[in-house]
Amino acid sequence: MRAIVIGSGVIGSSVAYELAKAGAKVSVFEKGRIASGASAVSFAWTNANGKRPREYHALNVAGMRAYVDLAREFDSARWFNQTGSFEWWTTEAAQAKQLAGVKLEQEWGYGVDFISRDRITAMEPDIKVQAIGDAPIVYYPEEGWIDPVLYAACLLRSASERWGAQVYTGTQIKSLETRSGRVSGVRTAAGERFEADVVVSCTGGASQESLGDIPGIPMKSTIGVLAFTQPVAMTLRRQFHADDLDVRPDGAGRLMLHKISVDDQFSEPKSLQPDGFEATTILNAARELLPALEAVSIEAIRTTVRPIPGDGLTCAGPMPQVDGYYVGVTHSGVTIAPQLARLLADEIVRGNIREELSMFRPSRFFDGAPGSVIPKYAVAGPSHD
Ligand SMILES: Cc1cc2nc3c(=O)[nH]c(=O)nc-3n(C[C@H](O)[C@H](O)[C@H](O)COP(=O)(O)OP(=O)(O)OC[C@H]3O[C@@H](n4cnc5c(N)ncnc54)[C@H](O)[C@@H]3O)c2cc1C
Incomplete structure (x- = not known):
């Protein structure tokens, strides 16, 4: 089977790896650099907390566990950090919601528990525990994060070296080629044609764009903003989520910072300044909890589309429109990627229809599927999950 994967973010690189491992002859086409889309500007927290409904929570948990399996296939999975994470909320309404969520997720068998102030101080002495006040602190030991660009690079290199996958960067796919209602290949922006039996679109935020005559998926993508500190003398190992602020180590002593209320100010990606209003807002929020940050500033701030x-x-x-044409796009794509790829490869190469994907099919967006090319509904404007 000749399979083409469009896009090399966490989803495309995972799909390419699993298809190649299952025996397909894989070619990957990436219009920019490897993993240069949302995956390059992602907090990349592997988690299933707060994910609803149950089937979606289960898909996220399966993604987290797929990383543990996948790490065993590599000599050193330097991209995987399963250090656990902390969460607390300071308003009563959010605390009530958190308590209900913890109870439900414990029933579902997810790793989550409340921990004491003494315990968090022993585990992470950099955090100023007084600033947490009397908010209940939750610990999720199975959670962690990945380094998405390193991950994509390792998977694609492994797929090339072990199973002969080809990777074309700087090559945009413009259209799908079809014959008698079945996919027969792709055409690049430069006009070159590549043959395939199966094409999988993993184009992230570009998933709503049509490929020639074939329409995309209706999307309600939002904008994400990440700030990166200078290296700081701290020993923080785990990530934490304090109200709408997310903080984690980002290598070589740098911290990655994210604040949802800052994301909410944007409707499109923008170039921002490390000493600008957004960077200062995020840094000041983090300084409340990590006093050592008083000594450093923001080194970089980046924005992107969150598919x-x-x-x-x-x-x-x-x-539904064309036989042999598949799509893989999701929010929480970092968490879900390795499991999504395993399920799609099992369906595409081995022909096993996977129940876990039954409520997530692209056909739900299209009228009169199969065969129809009319989107069932258009989705207006950005909003947050
Ligand atoms: C600020 C922020 C924080 C996030 N935090 C988390 C988190 O904590 N946990 C989590 O699980 N998820 C998180 N996400 C979401 C997650 O990052 C995304 O779901 C994931 O990265 C999407 O991966 P992808 O491969 O689908 O898309 P992308 O990484 O965008 O990759 C798509 C690729 O396709 C290429 N492409 C597009 N069109 C074409 C074409 N026609 N031809 C060739 N190539 C093409 C693009 O160049 C791009 O490289 C976050 C996102 C943001 C923005």
């Missing part, structure tokens, strides 16, 4: 399908849920599987 989110129109109903907020994962979209994965065969497209």
Whole structure:
């Protein structure tokens, strides 16, 4: 089977790896650099907390556990950090929601528990515990994060070296080629044609764009903003989520910072300044909890499109319009990527239809599927999950 994967973010690189491992002859086409889209500007927290409904939570948990399996396939999975994470909320309404969520997730078998102030101080002495006040602190030991660009590079290199996958960067796919209602290949922006039996679109935020005559997926993508500190003399190992602020180590002593209320100010990606209003807002919030940050400033601040399908849920599987054409796009794509790739490869190469994907099919977005090319509904404007 000749398979083409469009896009080399966490989803595309995972799909390429699993297809190649399952025996397909894989070619990957990436319009920019490897993993240069959302995956390069992602907090990349592997987690299932707060993810609803149950089937979506289960898909995220399976993604977290797929990383543990996948790490064993590499001599050193330097991209994987399963250090656990902390979460606390300071308003009563958010604390009540957190308590209900913890109870439900414990029933579902997810790793989560409340921990004491003494315990968090022993585990992470950099955090100023007084600033947490009397907010209950939750610890999720199975959570962690990955380094998405390193991950994509390792998977694609492994797929090339072990199973002969080809990777074309700087090559945009413009259209799908079809014959008698079945995919027959792709055409690049430069006009070159490549033959395939199967094409999988993993184009992230570009998933709503049509490929020639074939329409994309309705999306309600949002904008994400990440700030990166200078290296700071701290020993923080785990990430924490304090109200709408997310903080984690980012290598060589730098911290990665994210604040949802800053994301909410944007409707498109923008070039921001490390000493600008957004960077200062995020840094000041983090300084409240990590006094050592008083000594450093923000070194870089980046924005990107956060790909989110129109109903907020994962979209994965065969497209209804053309046989042999598949799509894989989702929010929480970092968490879900390795599991999504295993399921799609099992369906595409081995022909096993995977129940876990039944509520996430692309056909839900299209009228009169299969065969129709009319989107069932258009989704207006950005919004947050
Ligand atoms: C600020 C922020 C924080 C986030 N935090 C988390 C988190 O904590 N946990 C989590 O699980 N998820 C998180 N996400 C979401 C996650 O990062 C994304 O779901 C994931 O990176 C999407 O990966 P992808 O491969 O689908 O898309 P991308 O990484 O965008 O990759 C798509 C690739 O396709 C290429 N491409 C597009 N069109 C074409 C074409 N026609 N031809 C060739 N190439 C093409 C692009 O250049 C790009 O490289 C976050 C996102 C943001 C922005």
